[in-house]
Amino acid sequence: MSITTKPESDSDSQALIDVNDLSKLYETNQSIISRLFGEKEYLRAVDNVSFEIQQGEIVGLAGQSGCGKSTLGELLVQLQEPSSGEIIIDGDDITEYSSSELKTFRRKCQVIFQDPYEAINPRFTVSRIVSEPLKIHSIGDRQERTERTIKALNDAGLSPAEEYLGSFPRELSGGERQRVNIARAIVLEPDFLIADEPVSMLDVSVRTGILKLFEKFKEEMEMSILYVSHDLSTINYLCDRTMIMYLGKVVEVGKTRNVIHYPSHPYTKTLLQSVPDTQKQTDITEESVQGEVPDPIDLPPGCRYASWCSYADEKCERDEPLLQQRDDGEEASDQVACHYPIENNAV
Amino acid sequence: MTLLGDALTKNQRIVLETYKERTQWAVQRFLSNRMAAIALLIVLGTLFMAIFAPFLAPYEPQANIADAQGEYSMLEPPSSEHIMGTNHHSQDILSQWIYGSRVSLLVAFLSGIAVMLIGTTVGLVSGYYKGTVDLVLMRVVDILYAIPAIPLLLVVSLLFGSSVWNVIIAMILILWRTMARVVRSQTLSLSERPFVKAAKASGASDLRIMYVHIAPNLLPIILIEGVFVMGAAILLEAGISFLGLGTTEMISWGVMLQLTYTSGAITHAWWWVLPPGISITVLVVAFFYMSRGIEEITNPELQHR
Amino acid sequence: TGGGDDEALGATPDDEDDYEPVPEMEFASVAQDEDALRYEVGNLAERQLQALGIETNREVVDVGTYSDKLNDREFDFMVAAWTGGTERLFPYYNLFYSFHSQFANLEGGNYTMFESEEYDEMVENFRDEPDESSRVEYAQNCQEILAENVPIIFTVHPDALVAANTDSFDNWQEMTGLYAYNNIPSLTEIENVGGDDQVVFGTTEALETYPNFFNVTGPDALRLHAFTYDPLVRLGLDGGPIPAAGEEWEWIDETTLDVTLRSGMTFQDGEPVTVDDVAFTFDSIQEEGIPYLGSDIDPYESSEILDDDTIRFNLSNPFSGFVQITLYRIPILPEHIWSDAIADHDHPSEWSDPDMTGSGPFEFIDYEPGTQIVYEKNHDHYLADEFDFEQFVYRLYGSQSAIIGDIENGDVTFTQYMGAEHWNQADDIENVRAISNPGLDAHGIWIPNNEGPFRDVRFRKALTHAIDQDEMLQILLQGRGEQAKHPIAPANERYYNDDVAEYPHNIDRSVELLEEAGFRWNGEGDLLMPTDWQPEVEYIPLE
Amino acid sequence: MSLVNIDGVSVEYRTDNGPLTAVDDVSFTIEEGETLGIVGESGCGKTTMTKAFLRLLDNNGEISTGSITYDGIDLATVSEEQLRTDIRWKEISYIPQNAMAALDPVYTVGAQVVQVIELHTDNSTEQARERCAELFKRVDLDPNRMGDYPHELSGGQRQRVTIALSLALSPSLIVADEPTTGLDVIVQDQICELLAEIQDDIGCAIVFVTHDMGVVSNISDRVAVMYAGRIAEIGTIDDVFDRSAHPYTIGLQNAFPRMDEFPASSALIEIPGSPPNLLDPPTGCRFEGRCPYATEECRHTDPSSVELEDGHRIECLYPERRSEFREHGNEPDTWKDAREAEAKQTP
């Protein structure tokens, strides 16, 4: 087990969210045969993760599929019980909340789920979906709730909102659904929003509008947003700071500009090179990764990235690198978990 | 304010219109399935017959009818006097047949509805809470599964005596298990769906999540299974009637068939043997086709292919 | 189903406050699959009683609950019956056991709690009287008392309906009572015309308990034991005792009977049958107890062996039916087989795979519960030459229809316990001889004579008038039977008394009688009784 | 001569609400050994088009007009038996959309490859297995994984298996329907690279369907941009990306955030509105409702295909205004106006 030093925020203000050594283990499902002939196994979906998010900040969280991004997001709103670690929001450890405290907490913290097709109840009308959180928290009377619902829909970019109130999700396009989804999340005017891959399922022509909404929320409502995505180009567009995850670990964190333009971790670099870009054209000759991602159930002892990494040596295979402040160079004021961070070489 | 008020009425109108459209669409779609439409007609016809039995039946179903000379007419084939003939006790088969529909439908609807309620609740609780609750409830279901239906029905009706109500209770006792399983497995997957997580993230209570968010999504499957249960209930009732544990206070189709069997009418009184058997078969098939009709409306997968 | 119509049947009370409705009564019968006739009688009778404005609540119970209710006297109306084995031609059980006040308690068989000193005396005379004609007179007086006091609402005496295939066997001669063809004397009469050496008895009655004799709990099993074991006497086709293992018998006095054993008899394993075996059988049954045979063994006190061939029975009390009932029902078991069994088990009934060797006309070959019992003729038996076949099969069926189908095609030789509808069917078949054998059964509706309104004879009479016995006869029995006046059936020609009080179906007469006894009706036609009602006529003696 | 000639093909689906023309009078060619990208929004008919090649349309769909000529054979009318034995897989293989679900879950992946080899060749099982191992190596999969079941492989690995499968008989055309959608960037990059390599190796033509402009620009020689059942623009990569002539293509490019700029905010412009309902398509140009340059004429006249340069064709009434469109296309205001205009029209 590794000890993680907590990355220090470069901001002086009091952090809104403070996560310390958070882990989540899943018991793996096995078939009856393997149960008969084997042992119980665990999957480390989130492994000893620590970070902070400031008021009014958009933090990007990137990494390949299955690295634990969604799990981390769900931990932050207690949709999953952490296996260990603490999550301090506004000075309280939310992992110790009672169910009534949790309910109060949930007014302040909302999630936009990964898949807009799945995240809204197909049997509810738009107005019902959006006003449901108000009802749950007994906010306002019917009239007032409708007003707020309409406002939230308008804020989410669905206008004229009245036209949509009576529709069912399946009568909406993907972009419209995602907006309903967003409206539901912001109708309580939360302080903190987790946006889990909010645009990955959408057509390019509607993505942009959604991204712009987040900017607006940040600016107009001082909302803190954890923006989860595996798509670095949207993160580049939107986020103040960015965290890169690999197999349950945070491997690099820092100002977006630094992370994307001056990556320190080899993995970040690979990620960046893989982003398809209309400008990049057919020059895909850059070195690309080879080999296999290690099995998250059966992790190697050293650096998890070593098997992919072109710079890896025995040390990498033996010792697990800790997340550390980088000290060299002004541009790379971020933290990285690598024995041999890349020197200042912009992509 | 007025502006908003206008908006509201407009919204409500939209909501109403969509509901109306959807209902209309569903009805149309159901009726455009010819078998489902016929099935519905059969079930409604039987329902009509059951409700208005006293007005439709020419005789008391249990009366031993004697003619003016005090002569009984036993095992008479259909005649103008007795359109469907008489049975061995000089009872009017048409009247028995009409009254007999009551028990079948009563058994079907009551057990169907009760099974829907119980099965859904158990399934929801089990699938939603998972863990120990699930383990315990599913063990109970397993145990129920391990006990065969007809023998258990027999024991239960022996235990409580044979009456329509006891038959229904026994039926419910047996049939809720499948519903519970089906609902549970759906709930298991539904409760992992992001929209349920979203409700949770909004602070909804467990009860609210189960009944407001999850249950409506189960409606189709509950209906389909419920209608299936209704068919099964009719058959089970006929089965235990056949074994002589049928209802005593009301004549049922199952009891009619049992009488044809015990009295040996099978070899010669076709007018007595055929109607109840055919009616049971047709009604049960009708329930199945109705469930398929419902399935077709509610399962988008089936709509295009 | 409520009582009565919307109008009062008879007089309405002057002041309704002095009256209360007659309490709701429970009307019980066994379930249909156990006894269709009793069940149907219940259905009909209940409707007819309700016509008088009596509220009833129908309860259909299984046999177990049914006997509990009888034993505990927890019923208002109970459809019940005496079944008619041929030994019931001596109506000891129907008259004595069921109505003597000695049994009007929770242990006894007088379920209706009918009590009358006059009757007790009369029926005791009947029991003790060795002289037949006097005995018949006593019995007929008993019948008169019963008919006048209606302790039970007597309904019908169904005929015993049997059918036999005539292609394979002919010369069918029926015995009086229930077992018309299924008895040794009838089977000795039949002639093999089809060349088939097998007689198959088809039935739907699963045996209660078989084959251990000490386990016997019902008439069917007992009947089959008479195939493998010889009793001292058998009953002839007319129902009178004829010699079997006992060649002759002689009453020494009211409580002493000498029986001479047929000589030269052997068990099927070759051992001789001796008087010791007879004594052993009676003694062990008395000691070990076979509940079903309790009342049969009851009068037996002890036996003495007078010589190699003669045994003397000493009775504890006079019992004129000892020969016809006890000696007929209790056969001779081989001592050399059963003495070990008695020694080896807590109770001999626990011997689960008993050796079925007996001295009887048939050898037990195989028993497959639920399927069949197979017997083969015992060629050493004194009756061996009389049987015109080699094998007797007791074959179980799921339904009577199947039996009839098989009688027609010859797979079954004969059947009994038929329902009227099946019998009609069989009667229509050319190669089947279907007979409607006058029965000894007596059906009725048992009522608690010591409770509430039932205490008044007129109330009981009124109920009896309300019952349409003819409808039962015509509908339920399809005319195959007789209306009942008392527990003795007309088929019992010797004892039957036809000249007794009768209660034809007549609602007006019922109303009249009820009014006389103080009952009234309210506007809805419900029967009312005065709040302080007391019975006035509790017993009507013989003139 | 071209490998495949698609000439005036329309595909119609029978639905409860009447016939739906998913592909409407489309003509183009596929040249030997080239990669043709097809891009377009969800529901514009990409999958329908590709399924038409192998006549794999759903039961309620049919090719209503036009011909698809392959090697002199009209695929639209050839007998089912000949199609099955001569064309399918031998000549044209297929990587279906959602390829991760395209493997039979109850057979091992190796068995499925072996099955298809045995089906079309006289190879013995042993030979087929060898060939399979070869194919696995070709797609960078460990041949030992032939014994695995699909669910035991990651999404990317499954995708490789379907590619291996499609190569089994060295076809002359591979039709790949969104082979990278749903995969994370790194894997997507690997797959694209793999397809490019394979093409170099065996010289087959590839039809590559995607909705990701970035991907298509990286991999294709030529691109067809589909919109609402029509081909809005088709041409080489340079034609379509640098000399875009159709307003829709221009709009699509705007919607892509770029990695090389930071911050990139100002560049993102969404295309307002949504595609028309194909059940009841509007008269005139189908993009008219969303097009900032639409005129009255566009509303009534169905634009026909105009060839601009050699092989660069668009369906637009104003091919001559294309440079004007391109210039204004980069300004957010251009698109905003259209949106407001549309909003005004709706009520």
Next chain:
Amino acid sequence: MVNLSYLGKRLGLMAVSLYAVITVLFFLFRILPGDPTSQVISPRFSAEQQEQLMAQYGLDEPLYTQYFLYMRNFMVGDLGQSFQHGEPVLPFILDRTINTLILTVPAIMIAFIVGPFIGALFAWHRNGRLDNYGTAIALTTYAAPIFWTGMLALMVFSFSLNILPSGGMRPAGEIPGSPLNRVFSFVTLQHAILPIVIFTLWRISRPILITRNTMIDVLGNDFIQLKKAEGTPESTIRYRHAMRNSLLPVVHYGALAIGYAFGGSVILETVFSWPGLGRTMWDAVQAHDYPVVQGAFFLMSFMVILFNFIADIVSTWLDPRVKDEGVVE
């Protein structure tokens, strides 16, 4: 190496289920109205005689003592002695089970082997004429009360045409030499044919309908399209791919059906006078012969539970995605 703790857990769960079944049954029968003695003990018996009988069957002990006694004997395979027949229960019901299996094994085998193929055919031609008429027939054979169809069949083949026997397992008086002879003989076949056909017709409808419905879903899966694109012949797609993928629910339903099959069908056995376990149990229920009823119930429950376990294993083989307890993840 077998994971003993997991195997133990599974077996433990099975044992718990069985234990619960036995316990529930034990008490269920003892709260039936009419105590068990009433069947064995004629009302004519004296109090003394009754007590003697109660003692003989251990019925005079308090309920909990009876229960513990029962459980203790149960552990050593002693299920008591039949009130009715005086025989030990276990050999008695096992013997009846053989009779039952003569009817049910062929029926279930045909139903669950042929049924899925028919269902697959229907699904393939979904909404075609074959499917429409075929499903209607399958539904009808399921919906027609089995005793009614049984009666009609008897009437036609046995009473009217007289080509098949009317019931029972063999002609009267014939004694099967050996158990093997009882099962495999021409007469048995002759007697069993009608009930087997009726039973099969009734049983086969569920596998048909289940397969059909599941397969319609499966046919919508992408891999079917790919198989088609590969040029795989239709029949291969239909049976090797689509049907195999649709078998899971059939297997689980089949496990139940096989389990219940050990108990036979009371109704069928009644109609065809077949001395199977179902009929025996029904007689025993009526006679309050608890040891037999409990034994029979136990046997069936045991089989259901056992076959469920087997089905769990079979389904992992059929569909490698299946996790514990038959759930596809």
